[in-house]
Amino acid sequence: MDRLIYLDNNATTRVDPAVFDAMVPWLREEYGNPSSAYALGRRAEAAISKARSQVASLVHAKEDEVLFTGCGTESINTAILTCAALDPDRKHIITSAVEHSATIKLCEYLATRGYEITWLPVNSQGLLDPDALSAAIREDTAVVSLLWANNETGVLFPVEKIAEITASKKVPLHIDAVQGVGKLPLDLSQVNIPFVSLSGHKLHCPKGVGALIASKRVRFLPLMRGSQEDGRRGGTQNVAGIVALGAAAEIAENPTVHSSVQSMRNTFEKAILESVPGSQVNGAPDNRLPNTSNIAFEGIESEGALMLLGEKGLCCSAGSACTSGSVHPSHVLRAMGCSNDRARSSLRFSFGRFNTMEEAQEASTIVAGVVEKLRSLRPEKRVAAGAA
Ligand code: PLP
Numbered sequence: 001m002d003r004l005i006y007l008d009n010n011a012t013t014r015v016d017p018a019v020f021d022a023m024v025p026w027l028r029e030e031y032g033n034p035s036s037a038y039a040l041g042r043r044a045e046a047a048i049s050k051a052r053s054q055v056a057s058l059v060h061a062k063e064d065e066v067l068f069t070g071c072g073t074e075s076i077n078t079a080i081l082t083c084a085a086l087d088p089d090r091k092h093i094i095t096s097a098v099e100h101s102a103t104i105k106l107c108e109y110l111a112t113r114g115y116e117i118t119w120l121p122v123n124s125q126g127l128l129d130p131d132a133l134s135a136a137i138r139e140d141t142a143v144v145s146l147l148w149a150n151n152e153t154g155v156l157f158p159v160e161k162i163a164e165i166t167a168s169k170k171v172p173l174h175i176d177a178v179q180g181v182g183k184l185p186l187d188l189s190q191v192n193i194p195f196v197s198l199s200g201h202k203l204h205c206p207k208g209v210g211a212l213i214a215s216k217r218v219r220f221l222p223l224m225r226g227s228q229e230d231g232r233r234g235g236t237q238n239v240a241g242i243v244a245l246g247a248a249a250e251i252a253e254n255p256t257v258h259s260s261v262q263s264m265r266n267t268f269e270k271a272i273l274e275s276v277p278g279s280q281v282n283g284a285p286d287n288r289l290p291n292t293s294n295i296a297f298e299g300i301e302s303e304g305a306l307m308l309l310g311e312k313g314l315c316c317s318a319g320s321a322c323t324s325g326s327v328h329p330s331h332v333l334r335a336m337g338c339s340n341d342r343a344r345s346s347l348r349f350s351f352g353r354f355n356t357m358e359e360a361q362e363a364s365t366i367v368a369g370v371v372e373k374l375r376s377l378r379p380e381k382r383v384a385a386g387a388a
Contacts, residue, residue: 005359005366007268008315009202009352010151010179010292015244016204022247023206026240034237035228044239051246055211058249059181059196060189067212067233068242072178072199073102075212076145078223078233079174079195080106082214083143084115085221086172090142096120096128096157097335100176103145104331115142124337125284126155130165137169144173149180152317152332152348153283154292156180160191167192172218178202178210182252183261183289194218200241204352205248209241257353262290264360265351269293271364276371282333282346291351294333296342300374305347308370314363317348 006014026047032040034048048068056063069075080093080103095107097119107117118136122128133144144166148159159175166173174195177186181196182203188196196213200206214220214232226234251257272279278298297305302318309316318330329343338346349363 003313005314005355005363007349007351007355007359007363008317009355010154010348010350011317012201012207013204013352014354015206016248016251018251019205019244019247023240023244026243030239032239034239044237047239047243047246048237051242051249054246054249055198056213058186058253059177059198059213060187061196061213062216064230065213065215067214067229068237068245069210069212069233070208070238071210072100072176072197072202073210074223075197075199075210076100076102076174076176077106078212079197079214080110080143080145081223082195082219082221083172083174084110086219087142090140092116092118092138092141094118094120094133094136094141094144094146096122096146098122098126098150098152098155098332099145099147100151100178103147103176107145120146122155122335125287126150126153126282126332126336127284127287128157128162130158130161133162134165134169137165137171141169141171144171146173146175147179148175148177148186149183149289150283150332151179152330153294153336154179154289154350155283156184156287156289159193163192179289182248183258183291185255188213200245200248203248203252204354205244206241209238209245211245258290260357261351261353261355264355264357265291265293265349267357268349268351268360268364269295271361272367275364275368279371282336282338282342293349293351294346295349296338296346297371298342298345299378300345300371302344302347304374305370308373309347309366312366312370314366316350318346 032044034044052063052066055066093115111117146157149156172194175193177196178199181198194215198211200209222232224234280296282294306318329340333343
């Protein structure tokens with residue numbers, strides 16, 4: 001098996017060669033500490049400043065609002081813990097039932113430290129009702145933390161509406177924009193979101209670098225104390241990673257680099273829905289990321305499908321996670337009201353700009369073949385043709 005068709009771009013992305021080239025000097029000859037006063041250090045500091053303006057430009061933020069972090073998870077933890085620490089009398093946090101584990105695990109931990117967590121539900125399409133958010137906000141709400149784009153289904157939350165509600169009720173808002181940034185435009189000059197998290201490895205930059213956009217209009221308490229990043233995030237900066245994130249942000253700002261992603265996803269999805277009976281998209285079809293397709297295949301188990309697809313060189317993800325030998329259906333699909341069986345029969349395909357239309361077509365044929373094979377092994381689960 002030589003060929004690899006990588007359709008798991010929501011898990012991580014391939015490093016763009018231009019991003020790689022931009023970071024190499026900062027791993028070789030330009031090894032200075034950005035806090036050092038001599039020229040080698042000042043050049044590193046200047047490189048970080050350039051990256052800060054590239055990231056700020058991608059999301060229309062101010063440069064001094066961009067903090068570089070180690071990953072999206074760190075950004076999320078910093079934003080939520082800052083809000084909790086700033087107002088220790090407020091012991092209520094609002095989030096949703098379909099968040100990434102970075103938010104879920106932190107909120108579960110905070111629940112053991114005296115916080116009450118409201119987990120907002122979603123409907124069968126994965127959509128959030130802004131009125132439910134409005135009704136959930138209380139006098140003692142310390143922070144609202146919600147996704148922009150769901151990593152499993154790609155479904156989008158209405159961030160403009162969410163921001164209007166939290167601003168009118170004077171509650172700090174954090175948006176986990178890790179999956180959205182770099183795939184869709186975000187204009188923070190037009191929408192009032194005090195904290196926004198993003199992550200380099202979702203936009204063709206290496207792993208190990210992220211950013212938190214922290215508005216200067218709200219108070220801030222660092223998670224990592226130290227003098228770097230204006231005292232807002234201690235630790236000697238990962239200069240090469242930050243330069244890479246800046247380069248990746250600049251490339252992502254150009255809309256033409258994304259133009260073919262949606263048509264590849266649509267071609268793939270249409271081919272599957274037409275050729276595989278008993279296949280259905282999970283999540284609002286018209287309100288999701290342009291690259292993501294989460295499909296339930298009646299009568300199969302995604303773990304087995306992943307193995308067979310892997311043998312054919314196709315990388316994607318399952319709507320379930322295998323921990324300690326048992327398979328847990330995805331909390332996102334379960335929150336949307338999917339049965340355990342449907343969640344366990346779902347696969348996520350996520351495209352990126354390094355895929356080709358030929359791969360999209362070939363992938364649909366491979367997936368159709370694997371589903372048919374799995375069903376033939378379990379004849380009682382065979383699905384009537386035309387039931388798609
Ligand atoms: N939030 C979302 C929606 C994600 O998809 C991910 C990563 O998969 C994260 C947060 C965590 O980002 P990182 O892997 O950079 O910690």
